Amino acid sequence: MTGPRGAPPTDAARGGRLGRWRDQTLALGWLVLVWNLLWGEINLANVIAGLLVGGAVLLFFPLPAVTFGGRLRPGALLAFAGRFVVELVTASLHIARIAVQPGYRPRGAIIAVPLRVRTDLNLALTAEAVSLVPGTLILKVDREPGVLYLHVLDTHGPADLALARDRTLEVERRIIRAVGSADELRRVEPGPAEKGIAQ
Known part of the structure; x- marks a missing residue:
């Protein structure tokens, strides 16, 4: 050329x-x-x-x-991988317990989780990471608004649904910390006021 x-x-x-x-x-x-x-x-x-x-x-x-357009951060990438392995093992043990518990019938739910970074790359990486953990399945990705629709296994009430949303957003945050740009990182990290509350 x-x-x-x-x-x-x-x-x-x-x-x-x-x-x-x-x-x-x-x-x-x-x-x-x-x-x-x-x-x-x-x-x-x-x-x-x-x-x-x-x-x-x-x-x-x-x-x-x-x-x-992001930046690869090896330390954050290793932290993401380590946390992912822990969640994978924990979720697998939870599903195994459900499978062998006599008479127990888990309830499922479908939830929508709007992501804070709506790029195609972040949608794909977050959806893949969430789907690979047993007990959670991506049903649909709405590309324009950046929303993931998930089927979550073993939910007992609004608190479990809120926890599933928070976990998905936490996966997104760890992915952005590993490979996101500075602007994307600002969107997923808590601001100074929120950090003060969390502390």
Whole structure:
């Protein structure tokens, strides 16, 4: 690709191509991670299969352009991963207890959770992270207003529904802290007044 009259490509054009490749690489990485989590084991065969499946999805079913304007924070990313593993184990034990408890019939509910950061990337990452935890299932993502519709298992009243919403927003906050921009981080972090109340 060249500029006007055969001139070499501009910095903007090169930056656009690099940005597109970066976004595709990030998307492929997340698809591989989700593939391995769905199989329940990370090994070489699952990584290779995830690369093949993810590559085919991106090639034959191209998604709308999702730009990454954030900043990767390794410490926050590790904190997100550690907390996610804890929630995964805790939720799995809770579902196992429900399954073996004689005569117990859990009640489910559908709730709407408006996210504070309405980018496609945040909607996708938050929906994936929430869906991977047993007991919660994403039913619908309303892209324009940035709302997730969730089915939550084992709810007993308004307090449980409020807790499910708070957990979803907390997942969003941890994701933004790991990969969000400074502006996005300001939207999900409590302000000075709220911090004072929390303390």
